[in-house]
Amino acid sequence: MRAIVKYRKGKGFVEEREMPEPQITEDEVLIEVKAVSVCGSDIHIYHDEHPNWPPMIMGHELSGVIAETGKRVKNWKKGDRVVTETRTKSCGTCLYCETGKPHICPEKRPLGIGVDGAMAKYVAVPWKLLHRLPPSIKFVEASLCEPLAVCVHGLIERTGINAGDTVLISGPGPIGLICLQLAKAAGAYVLVSGTSRSAGLKLKKALELGADEIIDIGKENVIEKVKKASGGYGADVVVEASGSPFAIKTAFESLRRQGKLCAMGITGKPAAEIPWDTAIFKAPQVTFCFSSSWSSWETGIKMLERKQVNLAKLVTHQLPLAKWQEGFGALQKGKAIKVVLIP
Ligand SMILES: [Zn+2]
Ligand SMILES: [Zn+2]
Numbered sequence: 001m002r003a004i005v006k007y008r009k010g011k012g013f014v015e016e017r018e019m020p021e022p023q024i025t026e027d028e029v030l031i032e033v034k035a036v037s038v039c040g041s042d043i044h045i046y047h048d049e050h051p052n053w054p055p056m057i058m059g060h061e062l063s064g065v066i067a068e069t070g071k072r073v074k075n076w077k078k079g080d081r082v083v084t085e086t087r088t089k090s091c092g093t094c095l096y097c098e099t100g101k102p103h104i105c106p107e108k109r110p111l112g113i114g115v116d117g118a119m120a121k122y123v124a125v126p127w128k129l130l131h132r133l134p135p136s137i138k139f140v141e142a143s144l145c146e147p148l149a150v151c152v153h154g155l156i157e158r159t160g161i162n163a164g165d166t167v168l169i170s171g172p173g174p175i176g177l178i179c180l181q182l183a184k185a186a187g188a189y190v191l192v193s194g195t196s197r198s199a200g201l202k203l204k205k206a207l208e209l210g211a212d213e214i215i216d217i218g219k220e221n222v223i224e225k226v227k228k229a230s231g232g233y234g235a236d237v238v239v240e241a242s243g244s245p246f247a248i249k250t251a252f253e254s255l256r257r258q259g260k261l262c263a264m265g266i267t268g269k270p271a272a273e274i275p276w277d278t279a280i281f282k283a284p285q286v287t288f289c290f291s292s293s294w295s296s297w298e299t300g301i302k303m304l305e306r307k308q309v310n311l312a313k314l315v316t317h318q319l320p321l322a323k324w325q326e327g328f329g330a331l332q333k334g335k336a337i338k339v340v341l342i343p
Contacts, residue, residue: 003120022124034139037061059119060112063142153296154289163187171242172202
């Protein structure tokens with residue numbers, strides 16, 4: 001089968017290759033991949049700015065149909081429509097695994113990052129990681145269930161958001177635009193900030209998806225706009241989804257006292273500057289977020305089925321797998337929001 005492979009450590013070293021079809025173990029299912037979405041972390045992996053263990057087939061945001069089941073697989077059969085968590089190789093016996101958090105197990109080697117992923121016709125996945133895809137959800141939008149689960153876990157389950165909150169989302173990429181929709185569903189007033197470069201596509205999309213205000217940081221003052229929207233106090237919640245040094249500093253400055261910061265954006269650098277004393281005197285709750293829990297997948301799928309979030313509107317490019325370079329390029333140039341590849 002044709003597959004997109006990161007074949008060695010370092011910047012680049014990704015190509016389309018002929019690879020053998022995966023052989024499943026007794027506890028795995030073989031999924032015929034219907035759609036695989038390119039994640040921001042795939043771009044970071046391309047540039048070696050995110051942990052990765054090559055050689056491996058890339059891709060962890062997928063939807064598909066079960067093509068084959070291992071002998072010990074329960075509750076799943078050939079033809080079932082599925083999406084899958086990515087916590088492959090979690091050990092099952094450490095502090096995190098034993099307390100219901102296998103997604104932060106240090107032994108975890110995620111799909112498409114530490115083991116072969118879904119940028120191919122088939123992928124093998126342990127059956128315990130599967131979630132059922134309702135018939136009303138199409139495969140292309142379903143391939144975005146992973147970032148949806150990450151946002152549900154980070155913003156709803158871990159940070160917490162209330163009706164009436166004033167929320168600033170910095171960074172109108174896929175994570176920011178999904179968090180925007182979750183915040184709106186939770187009853188918040190939402191401002192979304194982004195660079196002038198993002199204004200034409202991504203900030204416009206934020207308005208389309210229900211943002212109450214958008215802020216072009218090249219032209220407007222974020223802190224002033226947030227204060228104006230919150231009676232002078234500052235945001236109850238800031239979602240930092242850009243990873244940019246300016247936005248990280250602004251996030252602390254935009255928060256009200258004892259507000260909540262939900263940190264989701266990767267900087268791609270070893271360290272980032274934060275205004276420490278401002279933070280001390282504001283005493284915010286800061287939650288660093290990554291990965292997703294079992295419950296966040298179930299919640300995300302329910303919300304998608306009930307049309308409380310729309311993932312299809314984030315997909316700007318749908319391309320055959322062979323055109324992966326075009327998709328990666330469009331993302332890096334800021335010309336795409338979500339690129340979905342069809343194997
Ligand atoms: Zn992802
Ligand atoms: Zn573990």
